[in-house]
Amino acid sequence: MSSTTIWHNPRCSKSRQTLQLIRERGIEPIVVEYLKTPPSEAELADALKALGFAPRDLMRTKEAPYRELALRDEGLSDAELLAAMAANPVLIERPVVLRGKHAVLGRPPENVIELFE
DSSP states (O other): OOOEEEOOOTTOOOHHHHHHHHHHHHHOEEETTTTSSSOOOHHHHHHHHHHHHGGGGBOOSSSSSHTTTTTTTTTOOOHHHHHHHHHGGGGBBBEEEEEEEEEEEEEGGGGGGGOOO
């Protein structure tokens, strides 16, 4: 069985709900408080591939660093966006749940159920 990891923010209700849904299935995931321990650019790239997302799909566009770093600029490369997310993890949408080569965004939390079917 593949291990399950959640990029978690305990202050976020959706993240807490997603973690609870995982635990209700008898699974104790690896909990990474990504604001304290941000994923590397490589980890972000792997997660994006598993999610089937482009970097912008995983960005919180209403956060101050998004505006301050002018990340809306369509001329920015994926590598530049990944670097910004790694340096400013508040930009990463949450929660991300990874299991093997698969991943889902826990918005809504019920999305996580597909990883365990």
